[in-house]
Amino acid sequence: MRTELTERFGIDYPIFGFTPSQEVAAAISRAGGMGVLGCVRFNEASELDEVLEWMHENTDGKPFGVDVVMPAKIPTEGSKVDLESMIPPEHRAFVERTLDDLGVPPLPDGNRVDAGVLGWLHSVARSHVDVAMAHARKYGQIKLIANALGSPPPDVIGVAHDNGVQVAALAGAKDHALHHVEARVDIVIAQGYEGGGHTGEVTSMVLWPELVDAVGDRAPVLAAGGVGSGRQMAAAIALGAQGVWMGTYWLTAAEYRLGATGDGPSTVQKALLAASSRDTVRRRIYSGKPARLLKTKWTDAWDAPGAPEPLPMPLQNLLVGEAHARISQADDAGVVAMPAGQIVGRLNSITPVAELIADLVSEYQESAARLGKTLD
Amino acid sequence: MRTELTERFGIDYPIFGFTPSQEVAAAISRAGGMGVLGCVRFNEASELDEVLEWMHENTDGKPFGVDVVMPAKIPTEGSKVDLESMIPPEHRAFVERTLDDLGVPPLPDGNRVDAGVLGWLHSVARSHVDVAMAHARKYGQIKLIANALGSPPPDVIGVAHDNGVQVAALAGAKDHALHHVEARVDIVIAQGYEGGGHTGEVTSMVLWPELVDAVGDRAPVLAAGGVGSGRQMAAAIALGAQGVWMGTYWLTAAEYRLGATGDGPSTVQKALLAASSRDTVRRRIYSGKPARLLKTKWTDAWDAPGAPEPLPMPLQNLLVGEAHARISQADDAGVVAMPAGQIVGRLNSITPVAELIADLVSEYQESAARLGKTLD
Structure with a gap:
């Protein structure tokens, strides 16, 4: 497959997989997507450092990303x-x-x-950024840093760009997306109401094309919220996104062993x-x-x-x-206390990541062919 | 365009337009879609009879539909x-x-x-059905009767089928859709959370493919909720629907003069x-x-x-x-007190129906082409 984002990152499929599991993130990157490691569960910078080293050793030189939580509007001080x-x-x-x-x-x-508590504090998120940037310089594999809450601080965006790392940020509404591109965010992740974790009120069907139109050629849009099949991936591309951002989909991957x-x-x-x-x-x-x-x-x-x-x-x-x-x-x-999107209804088996990605791609191709046939 | 539903009804586009305005419904059918007249605002059967006569005179022999409200679970008795x-x-x-x-x-x-009150009563809805069936027999143009709340009663489905009228029913969840097909409903309208009027909790991105899979080849699915552009129509087809059901989109049509x-x-x-x-x-x-x-x-x-x-x-x-x-x-x-879906954000001008449909079709074609290009 080819979109602006596959070209930009040199990946086979515009499938961005957010997961707190290094095993899953690595498997996504190995299978031709972009694994994005969620860092909020790491309380200590040294833990993240070790895991990123493991990621390097288990991704065959493929690119991957990290996701940190840097809320724009909470006190940064305070123990x-x-x-x-x-x-x-x-x-x-x-x-x-x-x-x-x-x-x-x-x-x-x-x-x-x-x-899973300290990772939400700004100071800890900053230390995650420092560790990730050191790894980006060391191995050149970390190509993306994503933030789930607001635009990252300007100096974080600057240091990411200096290290050849692109910045993505989640948006649940048009004004968030516009703020991101003004802050020099490279990729807008449009997260619809149906997504797991933090979401706004507007659903993916409405939000994705709205943000695509709002940011225009200033940034590609990744479609998030409600993607759990190749048909939904095809819908994302049909709606103008350049790829998909999936989280819930990987929670029943065979490689996901957190809590097991x-x-x-x-x-x-x-x-x-x-x-x-x-x-x-x-x-x-x-x-x-x-x-x-x-x-x-x-x-x-x-x-x-x-x-x-x-x-x-x-x-x-x-x-x-x-x-x-x-x-x-x-x-x-x-x-259980677990973020999950509405596509949880599609999670009916424990399946290896390589198979999950192959399923997405083959169903995507069928969907694209179905659209073509309506025009015959 | 060609899908199972364009073939079934002999229409040019699988665009089903629900509207309380006869002027808009007629214009949708004239432009190659399927106009579906909402009947809940008619308190008297004679009013509906006159309007359907007007529809006949203003649709060039094209097929059209009616939408009645027959809740399955409210008292049918009681003045x-x-x-x-x-x-x-x-x-x-x-x-x-x-x-x-x-x-x-x-x-x-x-x-x-x-x-707009009595139309919600079961007895009034039944009289709407009688009037519509008489028109179906008289002119053969009424090809669809839709129900927004539950499966229509079995005798209504029977009389519709006897008169060559197909039955569609809205569903916001899998069990509703399964109930419909068991009740011999011909078309399931999968209405996502973002839609105007009655909706369930599951969004279109998740609901449409879920219902497509649930009903299989027993009924085609119309995608409803969040459709206000050709890109969203392409998403609907990509997700497995055979067409779109749109309501909010027509509220700012030039022909919509209710309340003006x-x-x-x-x-x-x-x-x-x-x-x-x-x-x-x-x-x-x-x-x-x-x-x-x-x-x-x-x-x-x-x-x-x-x-x-x-x-x-x-x-x-x-x-x-x-x-x-x-x-x-x-x-x-x-x-104002007005049902409207989240795509209301796209309604930014007063536009004639013919142009609204042309916009949908041309953007649909662009979307399908975009999907094809990702596979080059």
């Missing part, structure tokens, strides 16, 4: 302790009570954890395999900003009468960070 | 008076207070009106022209079931703290029927 003090006690009590009600045990060692304790599917994967397209909700409970999650007893609890309003970012992250760790260890498919 | 008594006084007081606050004057003659008092755009059209894709909300306030509406001061009032929960269908229709009539006459673009 975790300062922030903790801003969380109302009623919120903590609600979380404790809910976990008890749902039968989620405390963490085995009785300690609180920081897992044995050989079979993890608890989260079991929940994903069982879910239909109607089993997601878009709520502020994960991060403080609206994000689409798998609907479970955990999200139901926050919807019940008497539940508190979620806190703003990053306080909500801090509030639920330990809860997420407890839920992860509880091994109950009914109580 | 308007019986139903009125089921509306809580607090709800009436809220509506009165809100209209006063918004500066919406009472109706000029001081009378209550039934406009002079030569220029009506108040509602002014509101539509000004709206962006983010200016809709999906609420139960219009009919009792979730329906997407233009966001205005009227929808804001129902979102404000202290506003009552909307009533179930058909009570909510009765509750707001007079309010809708008052709002229509108030001539204030900030307080």
